[in-house]
Amino acid sequence: MTYQGIIHRYGHLLDLPAHSKTISLLEGNTPLIPMPRLGKDLGCELYVKFEGLNPTGSFKDRGMTAAISEAVGRGAEIVICASTGNTAASAAAYAARAGVRAIVLIPEGKVAVGKLAGAVAYGAQVIQVQGSFDDALSLVVEITQKTPIALVNSINPFRIEGQKTSAFEICDDLSSAPDWLCLPVGNAGNITSYWAGFKQYQKGLPQVLGVQAKGAAPLVLGHPVDRPETIATAIRIGKPARGEQALSAAEESNGMIIAVSDEEILSAQKILAGEGIWVEPASAAGLAGLIAETGRGSVDTTGKRVVVVCTGHGLKDPSVITESFESPKVIPATYDALIGVIE
Numbered sequence: 001m002t003y004q005g006i007i008h009r010y011g012h013l014l015d016l017p018a019h020s021k022t023i024s025l026l027e028g029n030t031p032l033i034p035m036p037r038l039g040k041d042l043g044c045e046l047y048v049k050f051e052g053l054n055p056t057g058s059f060k061d062r063g064m065t066a067a068i069s070e071a072v073g074r075g076a077e078i079v080i081c082a083s084t085g086n087t088a089a090s091a092a093a094y095a096a097r098a099g100v101r102a103i104v105l106i107p108e109g110k111v112a113v114g115k116l117a118g119a120v121a122y123g124a125q126v127i128q129v130q131g132s133f134d135d136a137l138s139l140v141v142e143i144t145q146k147t148p149i150a151l152v153n154s155i156n157p158f159r160i161e162g163q164k165t166s167a168f169e170i171c172d173d174l175s176s177a178p179d180w181l182c183l184p185v186g187n188a189g190n191i192t193s194y195w196a197g198f199k200q201y202q203k204g205l206p207q208v209l210g211v212q213a214k215g216a217a218p219l220v221l222g223h224p225v226d227r228p229e230t231i232a233t234a235i236r237i238g239k240p241a242r243g244e245q246a247l248s249a250a251e252e253s254n255g256m257i258i259a260v261s262d263e264e265i266l267s268a269q270k271i272l273a274g275e276g277i278w279v280e281p282a283s284a285a286g287l288a289g290l291i292a293e294t295g296r297g298s299v300d301t302t303g304k305r306v307v308v309v310c311t312g313h314g315l316k317d318p319s320v321i322t323e324s325f326e327s328p329k330v331i332p333a334t335y336d337a338l339i340g341v342i343e
């Protein structure tokens with residue numbers, strides 16, 4: 001039978017209420033891409049789990065199919081989320097698919113235009129909040145406590161259920177869990193989901209390397225960050241809702257949560273693009289962390305199987321690239337002109 005999305009494939013392993021009504025865009029089933037060249041440089045067997053190939057360009061679709069299926073099944077007519085962009089696009093798309101309204105709150109002026117365009121295209125009401133992601137999330141919590149509007153941020157437990165499926169897929173592809181899993185950490189829903197997924201699937205447990213950006217690293221600093229700053233807008237979060245669970249995942253797995261600089265993130269983004277995989281900056285944080293920690297010797301992946309999760313597609317945030325290049329050369333439409341400019 002053709003592929004029908006994560007609830008169809010793994011629903012028997014997900015704790016979703018009986019009233020759920022499956023709303024799917026055939027998310028999941030993303031490729032686990034072998035990276036032999038880069039793996040050789042790092043001395044490990046390396047794979048990228050490319051979550052940017054989900055229907056709205058990020059891993060959020062796995063959790064969103066679950067959260068919207070539950071919300072719509074119990075009769076919700078409006079869903080709401082706070083977002084640094086990807087959750088907004090995903091909530092908007094799945095709400096559209098279900099025929100319900102989506103409202104998304106984004107921090108003013110801090111969301112990549114490609115993500116905003118998605119949310120608008122799918123028909124969501126987009127509202128900019130004067131404040132951070134964390135302020136927007138507080139508003140979402142308040143309004144969903146006072147009205148029947150359904151919350152679809154990752155504090156919604158069904159988001160975590162859906163996002164566990166990426167761990168299942170990795171285990172199915174490799175026949176067991178990898179030795180290390182490296183991924184970016186923002187609001188910490190995804191690291192929580194992977195850890196829950198690996199534990200449930202019982203095909204071994206990876207050590208987990210969670211990676212924050214240095215200017216937005218509350219879990220590394222041990223306290224909230226009031227004004228988080230990083231080029232990786234998707235993880236510009238100062239008070240992760242599932243911070244405690246992220247710390248437990250790192251500790252229980254004998255892994256760690258670390259921070260990398262924006263330069264390290266951009267360099268990892270470039271390295272991935274050099275392998276044909278274009279991701280948005282936040283998505284490159286997992287690889288940046290792996291390179292930094294193996295370089296420092298605090299993580300030894302020699303001969304190990306390592307999966308780097310690339311959470312979102314480069315097209316979501318092209319400005320990082322477009323702002324740094326000169327516009328392409330213009331030439332007359334002649335062979336001589338063409339041969340003359342080829343470097």
Ligand code: F0G
Pocket residue numbers: 058060082083084085086087088154184185186187188189190191234235280282283311312
């Ligand atoms: N990578 C990307 C591309 C993201 O969009 C996010 C989160 C993360 C990593 C971090 O995942 O929050 O589960 O730890 N983006 C959220 C959003 C916050 O609103 O789209 P997390």
